[in-house]
Amino acid sequence: MTTNPISQPGFSEHRSPVRGSVTPHKSGLVPVRSNGNNGTAKLTLKNLSLTYKSNGSSRLLALDGIDLKVKPGEFLCIVGPSGCGKSTLLHVIAGLQQPTAGHVLVDDNLMDGPGTDRILIFQELGLFPWLTVSENVEFGMKMKGIARAERQEKVQYYLRLVHLAQFKDSYIHQLSGGMRQRVALARALATEPDVLLMDEPFAALDAQTRDLLHDELERIWAETGRTIVFVTHNVREAVRLGDRVALFTFRPGRIKREYKVDLPRPRHLEDVTVAKSAREILDDLREEINKSLEAEYAGEVLKR
Amino acid sequence: MKKFMRHAIFYTVLIGIWALLAKLKVWPPYVFPSPQGVVESLAAGFADHSFWIAIGVSMKRMLLGYSLSVVLGMVLGLGVASNKFLEETMGGLLVSLQSLPSICWLPLAVLWFGLTEKAILFVVVMGSLLSVTIAMETGRQQMPKIYGMAGRNLGARGFRLFWHVLLPASLPYIISGLKQGWAFAWRSLISGEMIFVSLGLGQLLMMGRDLNDMSQVIAVMILIIAIGYIVDGLVFRTIERRLQQKWGLAPAT
Numbered sequence A: 001m002t003t004n005p006i007s008q009p010g011f012s013e014h015r016s017p018v019r020g021s022v023t024p025h026k027s028g029l030v031p032v033r034s035n036g037n038n039g040t041a042k043l044t045l046k047n048l049s050l051t052y053k054s055n056g057s058s059r060l061l062a063l064d065g066i067d068l069k070v071k072p073g074e075f076l077c078i079v080g081p082s083g084c085g086k087s088t089l090l091h092v093i094a095g096l097q098q099p100t101a102g103h104v105l106v107d108d109n110l111m112d113g114p115g116t117d118r119i120l121i122f123q124e125l126g127l128f129p130w131l132t133v134s135e136n137v138e139f140g141m142k143m144k145g146i147a148r149a150e151r152q153e154k155v156q157y158y159l160r161l162v163h164l165a166q167f168k169d170s171y172i173h174q175l176s177g178g179m180r181q182r183v184a185l186a187r188a189l190a191t192e193p194d195v196l197l198m199d200e201p202f203a204a205l206d207a208q209t210r211d212l213l214h215d216e217l218e219r220i221w222a223e224t225g226r227t228i229v230f231v232t233h234n235v236r237e238a239v240r241l242g243d244r245v246a247l248f249t250f251r252p253g254r255i256k257r258e259y260k261v262d263l264p265r266p267r268h269l270e271d272v273t274v275a276k277s278a279r280e281i282l283d284d285l286r287e288e289i290n291k292s293l294e295a296e297y298a299g300e301v302l303k304r
Numbered sequence B: 001m002k003k004f005m006r007h008a009i010f011y012t013v014l015i016g017i018w019a020l021l022a023k024l025k026v027w028p029p030y031v032f033p034s035p036q037g038v039v040e041s042l043a044a045g046f047a048d049h050s051f052w053i054a055i056g057v058s059m060k061r062m063l064l065g066y067s068l069s070v071v072l073g074m075v076l077g078l079g080v081a082s083n084k085f086l087e088e089t090m091g092g093l094l095v096s097l098q099s100l101p102s103i104c105w106l107p108l109a110v111l112w113f114g115l116t117e118k119a120i121l122f123v124v125v126m127g128s129l130l131s132v133t134i135a136m137e138t139g140r141q142q143m144p145k146i147y148g149m150a151g152r153n154l155g156a157r158g159f160r161l162f163w164h165v166l167l168p169a170s171l172p173y174i175i176s177g178l179k180q181g182w183a184f185a186w187r188s189l190i191s192g193e194m195i196f197v198s199l200g201l202g203q204l205l206m207m208g209r210d211l212n213d214m215s216q217v218i219a220v221m222i223l224i225i226a227i228g229y230i231v232d233g234l235v236f237r238t239i240e241r242r243l244q245q246k247w248g249l250a251p252a253t
Helices: A086-094 A133-144 A148-161 A177-190 A207-224 A235-241 A272-297 B002-023 B035-047 B050-081 B084-097 B102-113 B117-142 B145-153 B158-195 B201-210 B214-247
Strands: A029-032 A043-054 A058-070 A075-079 A101-106 A118-121 A195-199 A227-232 A244-248 A255-261
Touching: A029 A272, A043 A086, A058 A086, A058 A255, A075 A086, A075 A235, A086 A118, A086 A195, A086 A227, A118 A177, A133 A148, A133 A177, A133 B158, A148 A177, A148 A207, A177 A207, A207 A235, A227 A235, A235 A244, A235 A272, A244 A272, A255 A272, B002 B035, B035 B050, B035 B214, B050 B084, B050 B117, B050 B158, B050 B201, B050 B214, B084 B117, B102 B117, B102 B158, B117 B158, B145 B158, B158 B201, B158 B214, B201 B214
Parallel strands: A075 A227, A075 A244, A118 A195, A195 A227
Antiparallel strands: A029 A255, A043 A058, A043 A101, A244 A255
8 A cells, every 4th residue: 555645644723714613623624725825736727617508598607716726646626515516617627618707727828628638537437338448548648649559558557557457358338337437547547637537436336346446546646646636425535535625515616615634544434534524524515415405496406 | 040940941931832833834934933944044144244243333333322422421410410400401301302212313313414324323322321311410419428528538639539439439329320321222223223224233134124034033133132131131230240249238139
């Protein structure tokens, strides 16, 4: 197991300078406001907004003025109730959807449209069933125009990284759910993106497989040093994986609060400290979940 | 093996009845030939190369016409599928045009191109173009959107996106349309060749009629069936099976 040196054991008891009402908990969580400041950011979101036009007259504000900075090599988790625009945010960052306002910057360069510097792992994966595992992993590099020999080498490296080397000639339908997740991870990593975006990747997996993939993702993250933005509705998963957790409001999608997770790695889903921290975020999240439920019962939930 | 036996019994009985009817001379031989006569005609046709030449000419026309209509149909189908206005207007027109037997295009083709290869190609293309176009259009719509998004996400654009992602992703949805297009093209070709005479299997069929050689007529008919069956059974079914294996779809029986 690789240990990650960035977090220190122990509890930080800083109060949020803005929302001072938060009582300090002995849980390893530090509420933070991160608007700008300290150091260079790998990924910067500036005042990102997205409005959907639904049925002509009514408009839906899906994202509302999102400001966010992600440091190089940081593991950021975004949690929020379903339908809060988390997935939409990832699509916008990936350039698959145009924001109504605001900008996405990678290394201070303005992004316009999709690019292999930001790879999104979709919730439904979107692996290509007409290609073998290794051809799937190779795909992004092929599109980038990387030479064949180098591609083969990297395919081998990344398949080994996700422990799928002996399945390189299989087709997607022959693999289990967890293995498909790992193919998707390898395919995304193989393009060597600056930022890896993950949209509830483990939501459909059974608990054992998910635990295993948490460990693997943490290891791969430590090994490759990628910047990761990970969206989930599972608070405990967010605390288990993230350096930082951003809580989304229900609608319009805004960042309600951020927490720095100051717990030592490797962590486990069952760790008492993880549970405690999750509990704290969950209290804040509950309010948003209630809002989403109210909207659902009122029949207002629009298709995502 | 049991299935093979059933087939063998069926065809033996069928040919037996045929031979019996021919033997009883219910109808004169120039109206109702015997199985032996047909077999002899087949052998003679292959021996003097006239069948080989006819097959060669017909297949060349088929391949040319069919490839043309596949390329055109894909472009058209994608165009129609990607534009709401076209989808509403052209889509409807295409479906209604499909009820027109493609041989109806022959008079028009002859007036436009004269009695040339172009005229017959035109009929073949019109025979299969609509099937391919409609298949491509519906395939493009049925195909899960995620593949296109994943392709763009991984850096595929424009033609490469079409070639490496959209086309293979829609293949399971368009393969039956491609097959149907081939069958239509084959029919159009034979009927075209029958009316507009210059080599090919259709012409051979008409020559049999002109010579009152019923054995040859039946022999050529068997040839036409056999070629249609071989292409359908070998080429298209192999492609379908391989697709199903790759995608993990249940094999259709």
